[in-house]
Amino acid sequence: MIAAMERSGIIALALALALSAATPGCATTRYHERARLADPAMQLDGDAAVVYVRTKAESAREGSIGGFGHSAAGGCGCE
Amino acid sequence: MRLRVAVVAATLVAAIGPPAQSGGEASLDLYVFSQHDEGGQRYRAEGMDYGGLRLAFRQDLDDTHRLILSVAGGWIQNDDPADLALIDADRATTTQASSDVITLDAQAALQSRLGETWTLFSGLFYHHQRRYVALGVDLAATASLAGGDTGIKLAYGFRWAIQKPRGWDGVLHPFSYAYSHTLSTTWTQILSPSWLVSAGLELTRQDGDLTDWYGYVILFDATGQPKDIRNEALPDSRNRAQLNLRARYSPSQGLSFGLDASGYLDDWGVKHVAVEPNVELPLSTHARLRLWYRLSAQSASRYYRRAPTALGTLQTQDSDLAAFTTHSPGVLLRLPLDYDADPRWLLRLSVFGLFRSDDLFAVGGAVGTEARW
Numbered sequence: 001m002i003a004a005m006e007r008s009g010i011i012a013l014a015l016a017l018a019l020s021a022a023t024p025g026c027a028t029t030r031y032h033e034r035a036r037l038a039d040p041a042m043q044l045d046g047d048a049a050v051v052y053v054r055t056k057a058e059s060a061r062e063g064s065i066g067g068f069g070h071s072a073a074g075g076c077g078c079e
Numbered sequence: 080m081r082l083r084v085a086v087v088a089a090t091l092v093a094a095i096g097p098p099a100q101s102g103g104e105a106s107l108d109l110y111v112f113s114q115h116d117e118g119g120q121r122y123r124a125e126g127m128d129y130g131g132l133r134l135a136f137r138q139d140l141d142d143t144h145r146l147i148l149s150v151a152g153g154w155i156q157n158d159d160p161a162d163l164a165l166i167d168a169d170r171a172t173t174t175q176a177s178s179d180v181i182t183l184d185a186q187a188a189l190q191s192r193l194g195e196t197w198t199l200f201s202g203l204f205y206h207h208q209r210r211y212v213a214l215g216v217d218l219a220a221t222a223s224l225a226g227g228d229t230g231i232k233l234a235y236g237f238r239w240a241i242q243k244p245r246g247w248d249g250v251l252h253p254f255s256y257a258y259s260h261t262l263s264t265t266w267t268q269i270l271s272p273s274w275l276v277s278a279g280l281e282l283t284r285q286d287g288d289l290t291d292w293y294g295y296v297i298l299f300d301a302t303g304q305p306k307d308i309r310n311e312a313l314p315d316s317r318n319r320a321q322l323n324l325r326a327r328y329s330p331s332q333g334l335s336f337g338l339d340a341s342g343y344l345d346d347w348g349v350k351h352v353a354v355e356p357n358v359e360l361p362l363s364t365h366a367r368l369r370l371w372y373r374l375s376a377q378s379a380s381r382y383y384r385r386a387p388t389a390l391g392t393l394q395t396q397d398s399d400l401a402a403f404t405t406h407s408p409g410v411l412l413r414l415p416l417d418y419d420a421d422p423r424w425l426l427r428l429s430v431f432g433l434f435r436s437d438d439l440f441a442v443g444g445a446v447g448t449e450a451r452w
Contacts, residue, residue: 027225027226027228027229028225028228028269028270028271029228029269029271029272031226034227034269034272035272035332036272036273036329036332036335037269037272037273037275037329039329039332040367040413041329041333041334041335041367042275042329042335044275044277044325044327044337044339046369046411047369047411047413047427047429048135049106049108049135049445049447049449050409050427050429050445052108052110052133052151053110053112053131053443053445054409054431054443056112057112057431057443058373058375058405058407058433059353061399062351062353062375062377063343063345063347063349063351063377
């Protein structure tokens, strides 16, 4: 099960990388058309300081990886 | 004389090059988070209060190099554990071992631009708490293609945790280790002056001692009454694959709508999906309000046992490995304090909540200030 999952994951990642590398990219905007895109409102990740605490509070604890008092490596000092 | 001065000045400019871009920013944020336990694992107190302080600093060293530093300290006060003496009077006296926890996170990184296309990122990570230290390395390469309309990122992160944990029963366990490798690739594409989309794939592999030694499993008798407490036991490896999809649309300057979606599965049997619609509104030229609502759902790990009557080889009652859905609304306000000054100062205020279907509730918030020059 683990080996099969590792294999399929690595194949999917390799495929994604190959597709990315093979894609020359699509130029769709000119420099002067990027005012809205350059605005902080268009940042995909949002505010880094808020992302830090939200990651600990939300996504890191789901499935029990990371979170408050833990790093993403796993385990804990428990004290 | 004037000619000589001009020649010397021209030679100096040619030797030094154009003035370096020396932008940077520093921020200081105070965090609070409080979780209330109305459910979760019935025989474990999962409520807690967290307070933290984070200082982040970025400085352009020259035209191509940027230094990034951050350090965060946190204090966690866990609720007193449930009274386990009812189940095992001999081993329930030391279960307050983790009532107070101090944590430290630190990161240092260097970002280097190579020509017009490539940017490299290399960083070090350190996490510290009593009886637990984690070290890490983060590497990333980003390519900006098609005049900046296409971005491709490949990243790798490694974490190495060294721990000498004390268990829920007060037993001090020998040194053990845990490792994680995370490999991710992200493709970002500008579709038009208003649209931005992104897709990413992330693989995580964990090895080593992944057990939470403060976690325990309650065994029940045939009538449903608790009869014994045993250690949590989990596999020593874990593989996770996660897909992230994001889209953002801006109909006018400062106004944007976003939709983030992610899903993962791992070989512990956890399947998880999350969606987050969000909107950012301009309150003035530089003041912004961002609202979000995150909805997530996950299935339980195959090792999760809610009410076992017999001892299993691998078992956990960690509520984070159970099935639940979470509703998480939040708001962020960014206000310019003196935007025309140098440095420019910003104030941010954020509040968010977590409402889990297994009756764990939490509220969190952040207040911080940021200077940019």
